[in-house]
Amino acid sequence: MPYDLYYWPGLPGRGEFARLVLEAAGVPYRDVARLPEAEGGGVAAMQAFMVGRGHDGPLPFAPPFLVEGELVVSQSAVIAAFLGEHHGLAPEAEAERIFARSIAVTTADLVAEAHDVHHPVGVGLYYEDQKPEATRRAAEFRESRMPKFLGWYEALIARNPHDSGTLVGPDITYADLGLYQVLRGLAYAFPKRMETLRPDYPLAHALADKVDALPRIAAYRASDRATGFNENGIFRHYPELDAA
């Protein structure tokens, strides 16, 4: 039975951290909210699941979530780890396996912070209603948080005892797919800032290039299953929030 992945259609968002693992592993899945309602899909099907209609399983707090039989997994980092560990995209050694989970949750934190740049006052308001606050938060994000996160990824790759060019363990894992997506998102949202910072993080960018060249990832990018970044998503390009 293929996995059912549920996430908002029309944006990569947090769902992409699950989708990339499914795609890189070559695992069959249905992207339920993007399917026609006639096939049991659509946003209505996702919302029905979230309030427990038609099933007895636990309720996810928010999309994305993954369903297979009685299994319900929510939170992008937990889904990515679960899929990576079951489909050959996680380290084998116990200590590395656990640390990969730490990385994925930290990446989810970075994603939340990238989101909060344009929604510092709250998710219930439009960006247009919190622009002054967003301007202040964006400055801190660009100047302090981005280098802190990116420097951490860079240090992990540099210290990896396998010298594999990856974040943890000897091979590409779901943690690396997460970094790849984050670098793409930051480059979309903050192109000027990322151009300034790029030379400081050569290992992280080399790893992202390696992920981008994986045949399954390249095929996914070229397919209509992939959605581009846009201003409904987590990573939004508002030029007034970017600076070198």
Add this chain to the structure above:
Amino acid sequence: MPYDLYYWPGLPGRGEFARLVLEAAGVPYRDVARLPEAEGGGVAAMQAFMVGRGHDGPLPFAPPFLVEGELVVSQSAVIAAFLGEHHGLAPEAEAERIFARSIAVTTADLVAEAHDVHHPVGVGLYYEDQKPEATRRAAEFRESRMPKFLGWYEALIARNPHDSGTLVGPDITYADLGLYQVLRGLAYAFPKRMETLRPDYPLAHALADKVDALPRIAAYRASDRATGFNENGIFRHYPELDAA
């Protein structure tokens, strides 16, 4: 060898989600940053570990982190899950085991949102420098986010097929310890709002009471290992941010 837990001294913060599992499981640990420097403790020891001084392991992005031999685990939710799964405080059944992880990460998200109420513009500024923004964010947090999170926990308990009064599975797990800590933190930070909301979430509060009465948790609370909430922490009581 006992675990080494590293977290900022003087506040429960995110470290408490790891500490409660260690305490409830009766597992020996050193709270390193609270130890004297003569015993290899202190904040300096924590900061040295974070920049990789004296070890070859991976670097945690931020406290809390847990170290045992070559194992380094960071992120409160990942630490809590790791400890719970290794020390009898996690569900046994695979689907429940995974969903407990989803709960813990969602709880960490709630903690991050509770923090951002008083730091909406960024962690690099004092609360006093972002009071107007905090007032706006607090209103949304109280009115929209708190009921959303609390209602979700309540629904999980109500739907738990074991009818165990817990969030997932037949017994108390690390996920329940997290809910316990979050309810305490919210009651500290937003006493008026929590009094209004309390009748809506009887199952969640009953579960927290049950956790509070666990002999090891009660003994921990009475010990000098436990730190009270305060205005250096995640959950801060600023009366101007609270309302019924």
